[in-house]
Amino acid sequence: MGHCFSSPRADEDETNSHAQLAGGNVTLITTKNAWDQKLAEAKTQGKIVIGNFSATWCGPCKSMAPYYIELSEKYPSLMFLTVDVDELTDFSTQLDVKATPTFFFFKDGQQIDKLVGANKPELQKKITAIVDSQATINP
Template sequence: MGICFSSNRNDGDESDHNAEFVGGNVTLITTKDAWDQKLSEAKREHKIVISNFSAAWCGPCRMIAPYYIELSEKHPSLMFLSVDVDELTEFSTQWDIKATPTFFFLKDGDQFDKLVGANKPELLKKINGIVDSESGRLI
């Protein structure tokens, strides 16, 4: 499992984050207002939110990003967000991000689970568990 520890690193190459970390049904969050809007939308639509706090310079973050995008395409009933910890430093600090990537799982704006590290099997297990429990409620 790969993890990068937080740093105040700034290579001046933050535009890489958009290309590598966003695609499929993943929305890049660049402001606190955008975060609030997406959480309100998720609440209205009764969607679970999965948020990937990552950094452009983090190797494990870059490694899992295509998989995260792939999962977003397979599970349109969930909302997938991506937050660059260097672009939203203060906001990331509020979420107590100590290592990247960190995935938060939220329902109605409240965190109910968390995964630290680029652990593909564990991320898939958590998402499948969510999808299974949500589909069980529809029956």
């Protein structure tokens, strides 16, 4: 399992950094206000939100990003967001993000699950369980 716990080295190149973390149906969140707006929008639309808390310098985050984007296209009934922990440090700290990537699952603005680390099978398993539970609620 990949986890990043430390900040980047000064010599690391961050060009096109955000492009690596978002794409497909993934929205890059750069402010707490934008996060709140998306959560409100998801609540109105009855969507579950998956928040990927990542860092541009984090190797496991970069390896998960294409898969996360792929999942966003496969499951349009869910809302996929990415937060750069370096841009929203206070917010990430409030949510107790200790390693990247950390994936949070929210329903109606409330956290319902969490996954720490670059674990593709476990992320897929959690998303499948959420989609299956929605299907039984809204056949």
